[in-house]
Amino acid sequence: MKRWVRRLEIIALASQLGFCASCNAARTHNEQASPARSAAPATPAVLINAPEQYFPLQSYRVGPYAAGGTGFFGGTIDYFNLVNLRDGGVGGVKLTWSECETEYVVERGVECYERLKKGLNGAPAAATNPLSVGIAYATLDRSTVDKIPLITINHGRTDSTDGRIFPYVFPLQLNPYSEVSAIVNYVAQKEGGLDKLAGKKIVTLYHGSPYGKETRPVLDLLAKKYAFEIKHIEVPHPGNEQQSQWLEIKRWQPAWVILRGWGVMNPVAIKTAAKTGFPVDHLIGNIWSNSEEDVRPAGAVGKGFISITTHPSGANFPVVQEIKKYVVDAGKGNLEDVKRFGSVYYNLGVINGILNVEAVRIAQAKYGKKPLTGEQTRWGFENLNIDDARLKELGALGLLQRIKLSCDDHEGGGRIRFQQWDGDKWVLISDWVEADRALLRPIIEASAAKYAQEKNIKPRDCASEVPL
Amino acid sequence: MSCVDVEGLSPGSLRIHRLAALASPLRWWALLAVAFGVVPLLGTDYWFSAILVPFLVLSLAGLGLNLLTGYAGQLSVGSSAFMAVGAFASYNFLLRVPGMPLLVSLVLGGLSAALLGVLFGLPSLRIKGFYLVVSTLAAQFFVQWALTRISWLSNDNSSGVISAPRLFVMGIDLSSPAGRYFLSLGVVVILTVLARNLVNSATGRSWMAVRDMDTAAAVMGIRILRSKLLAFAISSFYCGVAGALWAFAYLGTVEPHGFDLDRSFQILFIIIIGGLGSVAGSFFGAAFIVLLPILLDNVATTFFAGVVDPGHLQNAQKILFGSSIILFLVKEPEGLARLFRDFRQRVVG
Secondary structure, three states: OHHHHHHHHHHHHHHHHHHHHHHHHHHHHHHHHOOOOOOOOOOHHHHHHOOEEEEEEEEOOOOOOHHHHHHHHHHHHHHHHHHHHHHOOEOOEEEEEEEEEOOOOHHHHHHHHHHHOOOEOOEOEOOEOOOOHHHHHHHHHHHHHHOOOEEOOOOOOHHHHOOOOOOOEEOOOOOHHHHHHHHHHHHHHHHOOHHHHOOOEEEEEEEOOHHHHOOHHHHHHHHHHHOOEEEEEEEOOOOOOOHHHHHHHHHHOOOEEEEEOOOOHHHHHHHHHHHOOOOHHHEEEOOOOOOHHHHHHHHHHHOOOEEEEOOOOOOOOHHHHHHHHHHHOOOOOOOOOHHHOOOHHHHHHHHHHHHHHHHHHHHHHHHOOOOOOHHHHHHHHHOOEEOHHHHHHHOOEOOEOOEEOOOOOOOOOOEEEEEEEOOOOEEEOOOOEEOOHHHHHHHHHHHHHHHHHHHOOOOOOHHHOOOO | OHHHHHHOOOHHHHHHHHHHHHHHHHHHHHHHHHHHHHHHHHOOHHHHHHHHHHHHHHHHHHHHHHHHHHHOOOOOOOHHHHHHHHHHHHHHHHHHOOOOOHHHHHHHHHHHHHHHHHHHHHHHHOOOHHHHHHHHHHHHHHHHHHHHHOHHHHOOOOOOOEEOOOOEEOOEEOOOHHHHHHHHHHHHHHHHHHHHHHHOOHHHHHHHHHHHOHHHHHHOOOOHHHHHHHHHHHHHHHHHHHHHHHHHHHHOEEOHHHHOHHHHHHHHHHHHHHOOOOHHHHHHHHHHHHHHHHHHHHHHHHHHEOOEOHHHHHHHHHHHHHHHHHHHHHHOOOOHHHHHHHHHHHHHO
């Protein structure tokens, strides 16, 4: 009997591996034969011949963070569609993309990365945009080996700002350190100057994830520099229960609370703050606590809640209007709920689309108007330089900030504005507030150098890089 | 059982029996030849790094839990805590001990997990069943808490994420997808062989005796304390090695929350679906849990992309996956291993 069992188990194992091998052939075939995802205008037969640039989208449309995923990827896809329908692609090269659901889960994101990185129907992958710190961390080394830029707009690993050590990673616009530095600067403005921060109590209520924890050291540093007291309070994922954290806040009585939330944690934080008597207009939501979906579920108590933004919401910008005209009105919009058109997440997706497309455009100026490899688009990202004139041409003046990247600076922006919820929509309440990037740079470089040492990476010599 | 006894009586079937006995080790070798020889020829990077490695690692974790729950009868939902200990301990050994070989660090990571396993296994001497589940739940929360709080354990990385070291074994660079596969496969094969021998040994028999009725086992002279703690230690060792492989060979980076309660449940489901008290069952279960969602996703994106809203498509897959679990368990509560055994007996006789 025992022998039988053993034999069966061996056969079981063998059959599994056999099954895997046969699936392998089927999968490769399927991948090649699968038509372009979403509203791609052409048929697969035509796609194979036309030159195309591919964007692998590790999106998430289900799970606790679906609101962020659907808005962001909806905006990006709509912008890609606009470029295809209005301009016929970038330099005659049409954009194509396919989605793979990650559910914001790291291993699903890795699987998606591996599945999509090879391109689609011969169209090479330009860049990945996972919109998840966990997935970004897990695909960071892979992206470098595979030479595909990893774009982490407004989030990501802060020290990847140092492009000498992270050549393929781009925390565009705003890395986490810049974010909290600008928030502290805003609080100082409100208190009447940086010197007035001394002795003030500030709490960061953060999501219990790499993303949430990322800013602890820099806040400690700023607290030391400006002599304010900081207390870090963690909310375990997903954050739908915060009673004990808010009681702790109530006991400590801080002047301000910085909310570094994500998904369901945000409305719960606002509601619990109101319940424990903390004034919500002294609760500052960070870049992932700043959408309509974050505050609306909190109901009436959300009125007065402040958050930062790198881009205003609203559908009045020319580029968003063009999307409406060419894409949405033509029935090709990606959003299921049309009311979310022009919302914070959606507009973030749009500006992410703009930055990706502009990188391709800049890289095409160097490498020619053809589908580019990830290595070539990386050069495009590194030489991104969007000034006000270009923003006007893009119809994104006021929507996207000026941004200039370089070999050693993969962030390029570092400015935010503050907005306040009036019960129905966001109202801008400040001009651009700058992060103290000069102060942050040495810590970023030190952290990157530590990584380089751990991984035995030799930093690039930026002087030898060829500018545009 | 009776089938085999009857067969043993006739000379013809005796010959078949002998052949089977000869074929048995042959099959082992054939299987190894396929895993080490054929799969690398057919596999692509995608298959190695996105499917085969997580399948092997979760099989190993499942095997670890199966030793504890399936063979020794001690319920646990702390498997991913032990995985976390293995991952972070191996990382620290590699980081802080100069010249530490990778394989040694895996073993040390496993031993650290085993140590903690023994500690959290102590309550099993007094409590059983669901109460023991609660105690192992404590391990789950304690480990995550400690790894989040003590930043030294993640080399003071601000976000608490560790990144994998370079994978060298005896001077050979295993950082390519195929290399990672070989590393995982090698470790899994060795540990699987050990586990098979273990469950067939006196230790395994004493575990099963404890599982079936510990009072009776004690009366027969089996040392309950030793058996239970050994089960916890060995199970945690397996989980610890699996955790280190998960961090190093699969993801390349890991954070404490990557080993949360969901992962423990995932491993528990692997052995429930695969088959409790079966070595092969762990592999079956892992295949089901890892491969089926990916298969569903590929089928869905191939046939329905662009036609059905992607969000709805995802929800439909979840429904299908959940229903198939229910279906399998209703059809065969003893898991896929039993289902396969019955199937084979019907076909081969």
